[in-house]
Amino acid sequence: MLLRMSTLLLRTLREEPAEAEVPSHRLLLRAGYIRRAAPGGYTWLPLGKLVLDRVAAVVRAEMEAIGAQEVSFPALLPREPYETTNRWTDYGDDIFTLKDRRGADYLLAPTHEEMFTLLVQDMTSSYRDFPLLLFQIQTKYRDEARPRAGLLRGREFLMKDAYSFSLTDDALAATYAEVRRAYQRTFARLGLEHTIVSAVSGAMGGSASEEFLAASEVGEDTFVGCTSCSYAANTEAVITPAPVPVSRELEHLSVHDTPDTPTIASLVDLANARALDGRADWTAADTLKNVVVTVHRPGAEDELLVIGVPGDREVDMKRLDAALAPATATLFDDFAARPDLVKGYIGPQGIKVRYLADPRVAPGTAWLTGANEPGRHAINVVAGRDFTVDGTIEAAEVRAGDQCPACDGGSLTIRRGIEIAHIFQLGRRYTEAFQVDVLGVDGKPVRPTMGSYGIGVSRAVAAIAEQHHDERGLLWPDEVAPADVHIVAAGKDGQIEAALSLGAALREAGVRVLVDDRPNVSPGVKFTDAELIGIPRSVVVGRRLADGFAEFRDRRTGAREEVPITDIPRVITSALG
Amino acid sequence: MLLRMSTLLLRTLREEPAEAEVPSHRLLLRAGYIRRAAPGGYTWLPLGKLVLDRVAAVVRAEMEAIGAQEVSFPALLPREPYETTNRWTDYGDDIFTLKDRRGADYLLAPTHEEMFTLLVQDMTSSYRDFPLLLFQIQTKYRDEARPRAGLLRGREFLMKDAYSFSLTDDALAATYAEVRRAYQRTFARLGLEHTIVSAVSGAMGGSASEEFLAASEVGEDTFVGCTSCSYAANTEAVITPAPVPVSRELEHLSVHDTPDTPTIASLVDLANARALDGRADWTAADTLKNVVVTVHRPGAEDELLVIGVPGDREVDMKRLDAALAPATATLFDDFAARPDLVKGYIGPQGIKVRYLADPRVAPGTAWLTGANEPGRHAINVVAGRDFTVDGTIEAAEVRAGDQCPACDGGSLTIRRGIEIAHIFQLGRRYTEAFQVDVLGVDGKPVRPTMGSYGIGVSRAVAAIAEQHHDERGLLWPDEVAPADVHIVAAGKDGQIEAALSLGAALREAGVRVLVDDRPNVSPGVKFTDAELIGIPRSVVVGRRLADGFAEFRDRRTGAREEVPITDIPRVITSALG
Incomplete structure (x- = not known):
């Protein structure tokens, strides 16, 4: 290859492009690798296409090295298979849908679990055909609410998606581990420093999943590590350790006038000033904050939900969404319509709305919380005695220094990262939906179990640019340089x-x-x-x-x-x- | 590469698949190269993906050999640029359109003239940046009314589309010729026997275009060749030679009772039986047939049109559509609503509907045609004397043996073919729409002129299969074999x-x-x-x-x-x- 800049379609930009917020976006625009063509849609210019192709070639080579077979599906697919698995509804506004000239429903596929499952149903019949590991490198679509940061979150992007079909859970685990190692080799070749973290499966379903996060200050994901063990998780997936049970005798609930204390800080100040319960050592962690949200479930009516968290923590809306997926939540603010919910003075005792609490609000814990009357709070409100929760939820913010859930004595650190890959042990959700059965060794039908494995190929280009640049420009690793x-x-x-x-x-x-x-x-x-x-x-x-x-x-x-x-x-x- | 059939995702079919009508479709399904995933959408299985990639690689190599630069655009594009050039409307139902979550209009692009023009506007400024030849190999979408024959006419398919930008008409002609030669080399390597024919530009616009048609009995296109010169044209683009002027004295128009003669054959029989005009040698070619059609123009009201053709020829609806593009036509049959149009007895004299005639209906020619009264016809109806046409139209069928329009004495042969490529000298339609101007050598602004050049990459796979198979199966040329x-x-x-x-x-x-x-x-x-x-x-x-x-x-x-x-x-x- 010999490219001549005298004829190359390339125009570098001296000024910072106004549209770009993050270094990779800025530099890829300035150096003439990409141009914006649509909201969340980018054109690859000649140099950019070379880098993209090189990244895709590494991804392909490492997949082929573990025996994966390449296929290619359409992106425009009929509604029915996605209806069967409920994803047509679950994805809601996140997918692009359209009608053809005859009025039939189609979607631009965000991922292809359904189609791979149907293909395997069509093309296999016996245990001899398994295990199978298939992949494609293909354009994907998502109607992102907020496309941002150039290639990091687009609406049209290149993905490598792979799907495995195994006959036993052990075989799935083995394939999962093999793909995981192939991904480690892939990202090593691409020069992407990354951490593998536990993740939430979301609308995809399935039991276990991990993400590969490329460390980057501009990453949308935050993830935790432990100071003393190997625990690592997306913040969305962090599990709160169960609190140590308290053995002391608990007083009866009592209600107190607490005028003008709509915030936790004002409440703690007043509790200490008045020495409520004979104490002057109240902290925000002793209070129970109750946050009202509206839950939007695709294909269903909105419903109210109250989340209880210790008053020293905020509700993390991303963790909340992850816990509620495929539903999403927004803060509720129409208190005039709900006189039973007294803004700033809500307590879980006698509440008429579905109530989910942080795991720290364990049975037997006592709280200072709202009395459901304006200007009044209650103390010694005991979980399991004065109120019951409808369930626990992992929605409270995670903070650096929090106790590690996986070891004794470790504490959590927090970093930001770019999700460059996500791997799932899906199990039989999809093969059950389509009733895929094959002949087993013993002559009886067996239902295959699936894994699903994605790499954001175009996003990886941006992640590499984030990790490999300086103030003068880009600095590509050899393996992907144009x-x-x-x-x-x-x-x-x-x-x-x-x-x-x-x-x-x-x-x-x-x-x-x-x-x-x-x-x-x-x-x-x-x-x-x-x-x-x-x-x-x-x-x-x-x-x-x-x-x-x-x-x-x-x-x-x-x-x-x-x-x-x-x-x-x-x-x-x-x-x- | 070493593929093992013991693990390959491949299942050959013994039976002929019911869905397949043509050999390529049947064999590609049976031999495990493709599977249907959606109406007009196919999945490439591992062997099929290898063939597709090899075809794409040849196409790419021959484009790069003439200095073309590869880029890659999104497929999902906003409405505005296509609105500017009117193609949003002109393509009508043939394109897939959709709305995003905010209600903004998008389309799945059928071709990318608009986007390449905008890119060149963005990235060039002076004559030094020209000529430019850019291409992409990308998934395209068309909402075909009748997807058929597997890969031959799909709704999602792989195309190589290229666009050239030149500063002068001569430079465009030179680039056009260079791409044309590159295509000849490409198809020679792919083992595709083909003919280059004059074509109709259709909704794309532009002055001149040619198609590469791979000879095949299952092709949707028919094309003509000349027995004595090099003339070759898509049947849609065949021009009817002007008739030799007749010098004889013309009688006055006279109307005759011709009961029960709604068809040309019955009319000719009666004319000969009654020796109308003293002749018993009437043939269908002496009669003028008037066909009423409804014209559907995207974004406009339907309108009626009458087409006059010699009675020995049918109206060829594909030629008619090509002549009317981007409008289309269907036969009109609601004669009850239009008493002025007497079914079976229509004549052009005094007609109140727009009237277009075949070039053979030249001024001075005399015809036996309807008298616009039930059961009556007129003779000696002379074009230019008894009626005037609103224009001529190339809509009459083309027949083997017809006179060649390009030479004396040659006659036409007709074959069928698959359109594997189409090249256009577009001119300045798009650069005018977007007002693209660059600095010329003399310091004055110059408006670039464009060419557009497409190869159907996935369709080429099917065309190769059509030309390279026998009764036992496929028989790939070396260059593309999996x-x-x-x-x-x-x-x-x-x-x-x-x-x-x-x-x-x-x-x-x-x-x-x-x-x-x-x-x-x-x-x-x-x-x-x-x-x-x-x-x-x-x-x-x-x-x-x-x-x-x-x-x-x-x-x-x-x-x-x-x-x-x-x-x-x-x-x-x-x-x-």
Whole structure:
């Protein structure tokens, strides 16, 4: 490959594009890798297409290395299979739906569990056909409420989705582990530093799932690690350790006037000032905060729900949504319509709305909470005695320093990450929905169990850009760089011809070359563009061409070296290993 | 590459699939290359994906060889650009449209002229940036009224679409010629025998266009060739040669009772029986048939139109649609609502509906036609004297033996073909719509002129299958076969192990291998499957393995040869050239 910048469709931007908030988006736009074509839809320009193809090639190679077989499904699919599994409804507004000219319902598929299940039903009949591991690298669609950050959250994107079919739970676990290792190899090759964390399965269903999160400050996901064990989880999936049971004698519930205490802080101040219950050591953690939300369940009426959490914590709406999926929740604020819910003074005792509480609100715990009357609170409100919960829910915020749920004495740290992959042990949800049975070894029917494994291919390009850039531009890992070497013709005294002839020689040696042969661009602009574009190494053919020298530059280390131009091919090929 | 049939997702079908009408569809289903996933939407199974990728690779390589640059656009696009060029309306029901969660209009793009034009507007500014030739290989959507014949006419399909931008008409013509030659090389490599014919531009717009039609009896297009010159055209685009002017004196129009002559045949019989005008040599060609159609123009009211053609020809509805595009027409039959149109007795004299006639109905020609009264016809109805036409239209059927419009004395032959490519000199329709101007050499703004060039990549797979099969199965050209060699393990006395080890050795030599290592399948079934799958050459490891021999088979010629198994790699690599 030899690309010439004199003819390449490339226009680097000096200014920061107004539309871009995060470094990867900004740099991919500025360096001419992508352009916005639609809300949440991007065009891959020639350099971007090369990077995307290289990322996809690594993903494909590692899938093929574990025996996965590549297929390709349509993106435009009929409603019926998704109706059978309820996902047509569960996904709600998150999927694009449309009607064809005859009025039949279609969707642009967000993932293909249904179709792979039907294919396997069509093409297999006996235990001899299993296990099966199939994948595709295909355009996916999601009608994101808030497409953002360029390729990080788009509405049309490239995914590698894979599906496994096994006859036993052990076989599924083994395939799951194999794909997990293949993903680790994939991301190692792509230069993506990542953490594998426990995750929530969401609308996909299934029992267990893990996410691969690429560490990044601009990531939408937060995840925890433990200071002393290997526990790691998406914040959405963090489980709150059960509280230590309290053995002390509990007083009777009593109600007190607490005027003008609609907030936890004002309530704690008043409780200490008045020495309620004879104490002056009240903290927010002693109070029970009750948050009213409206739950939106696709295909059903909205309903009210009250969430109880210790008053020193907020309700984390992402954790709440994860716990309620496929339903979602929004804060309720129409208190005028519900006089039974006294804003700022709600307590769980006698509440007429469905009530779910944080695991810390365990039976036997006592709380300072609202008395369901304006300006009044109650103390010694005991869970299981004065009120009962309709269930527990993991919706309270997770904080750095929280106790690790997996070990004794460890505490949690929190980081941000970009979800670059998600793997699921789905189980038999889909094979049951379609009643897939095959002949077992013993002659009896067996229902296969499934795994589902996704990598965001276009998102991975952005994640790599997030992890591999500096203030001057991008800095691609070798495995995904659009070219191996960037030759800059810095001068007009034969430098362009020399650069092109060096490029041709390198191409003959199998090196992928970009030559900046633009005749009307200054060396300074060319150097700036080269750093912005971020090819790992460059060769400057400049003034010393007359002496037979060129300069070899390493983008990452900044090292520069004068090298006889005839030696360049040897230097490059040895640098490429 | 080494694929093992014992694990490959492949199930060949013995029976003819009920859904398939044409050989390519039947064989691609039976041999396990594709499966239907939706109306007009197909899944590529592992072998099919390999063929599709190989076809795409040839298309890509030939585009890159002429300096075309690959990009990739979203398929889901906002309405506005397509509104600007009127295509949102012109395509009518032929495109899939949808709304996002906010109610904004989107379409699944059928082609991308608008987006490429906007991209070039964004990324260029001066004559130095031109010419530009860009392409993508991308999934396209059309809401076909009648998806049929598997991959030949689907609603979701893979296309290579390319767009050129030039500053002068000559430069456009040169690029057009270069792409045309690249397409000829592409189809030669793909083994597609084809004819390049003049075509109609349709909703795309533009001045000149040609189609590449792969000869096939199941093709939807018919095209003509000339027996004595190089003229070739899609039947839709055939121009009727102007008739030789008649110099004889013309009689006055006279009306005659012609009871019970609603058809041309009955009219001619009666005219001869009664010796109308003193003649008994009336033929259908002397009569003028007037066909009433309803014209459906996207975004407008339906309107009536009468088409006049010589009575020995039918109106060809495809030619009519091509002439009216983007409008379409259907036969009108509600004569009760229009008493002025006397069914079976319509004449153009005094007609109150828009009237377009075949070019043969030239000024000065005289006709036997309806008198606009039940049971009456008129003779000596002279065009230009007794009636005037609102225009001419190319809607009469084209017949083998018709006079060639391009030379003297040649006559037309008719064949069927599959449209595998269409190339257009679009001109400035799109750059005008978006007001694209760049700085010219002389400092003045220049408006670029465009070409657009499409290859149906998935359709090409089907076209290859149509041209390369026999009664036993498919027979792929080397360049696109899913593997180079198919090794059949015919026996259980070490044949499977020997076949696999031969396969491994061939893979090391860079040969792409499919091994039939299925342990529970008889040699007969394996041979049948091998012929169905259609890999160009196979090696049978059978009974003579004990003597160190295998059989080399050529699928195309049927030749078989016993070869020492140690010689097989040499035989294969020499066969592969």
